Amino acid sequence: MAGGVPVFFSNRDDGRSENRGLRRSSPITISLPVRSLFIAALALLCVLLSASRLPAQESPYIVTYDHYLEEPGSLDVEYFSTFGTQRNANEFQAFWAEFEYGVAAWYTTEFYLDGQTTFHDSTLFTGLRWENRFRLLPREHFLNPVLYVEFENTSGADKILKEVEGHDVEADYAEPNAELRREHDHELEFKLLLSKSWRGWNVAVNPLAVKNLSNEPWEFGYAIGASRPLALKASARRCNLCPENIIAGVEIYGGLGDRYSLGLHNTSQYLAPVAAWNLPSGWTLRLSPGFGLNDDSHRFLLRWGVSREFSGFGEMVSHLFGGRQ
Secondary structure (H helix, E strand, O other), X not given: OOOXXXXXXXXXXXXXXXXXXXXXXXXXXXOOOHHHHHHHHHHHHHHHOOOOOOOOOOOOOOOOOXXXXXXXXXXXXXXXXXXXOXXXXXXXXXXXXXXXXXXXXXXXXXXXXXXXXXXXXXXXXXXXXXXXXXXXXXXXXXXXXXXXXXXXXXXXXXXXXXXXXXXXXXXXXOOOHHHHOOOEEEEEEEEEEEEEXXXXXXXXXXXXXEEEXXXXXXXXXXXXXXXXXXXXXXXXXXXXXOHHHEEEEEEEEEEEEEOOEEOOOOXXXXXXXXEEEEOOOOEEEEEEEEEEOOOOOOOEEEEEEEEEEEOOHHHHHHHHOOOOO
């Protein structure tokens, strides 16, 4: 789940809150219950996939990334939701589905579908993302760099807050969906994922840069996380509540301004405890309450997610279409 320096390309400008209504855009809207369709599609996929897997320890991070990639040939299916408070406007619940596939030991690709419900307003499909992560060094080192490159095609109504960059602030999300969806963003995002695991601890640092595909300035941000299992020694028997199955930690993330005004002024910043519960069945549950650290941030974000990894998915598909046994 959110290093070199990351880059995003977007159609936004610094007067985002004031000028949205002046931009030409491509509305992205669906009148059906988008969130229900997301959940139903994921549930159906999990039922249809019958590949077995060995339990793995999934990271508790929701915004920060460590250096671990998906196992080659494995598919990870995930659903996440973010509830956000909004001063002077309606609160919202944003949600997204992720499909992560291990192409090779050094390359993982991931596809996102985003949506959101703003209370007393409407529900929208807000766009898609294509993420790619490349391991730069073949073996473990003191720091393990991974290059992250993502393309986004989203509307201005996207509220998943998978990352925070530039001068993105709470007020940007206060307008009605009918106005926000008029903005259409094409962005490239680059991150350098730096991570180290030592004596059970993982520490990860993700500087990021975003570039709008139109003529907008580079925007910058960061995410930092630290986590550790509650126990390092595995239990002698299989159990759900064994302490080694629960990983706890914290992440801090926010914007760092843009090319012309680098720094913390007029940016949003968040601190969020994180926890992951890795069940022996292969499911992982995540929970993260986040707290805004300044007046430009949402006061509270509650994130949760559920995921399931299917090992051998690539081989199964190959056999299905007549590949070699």
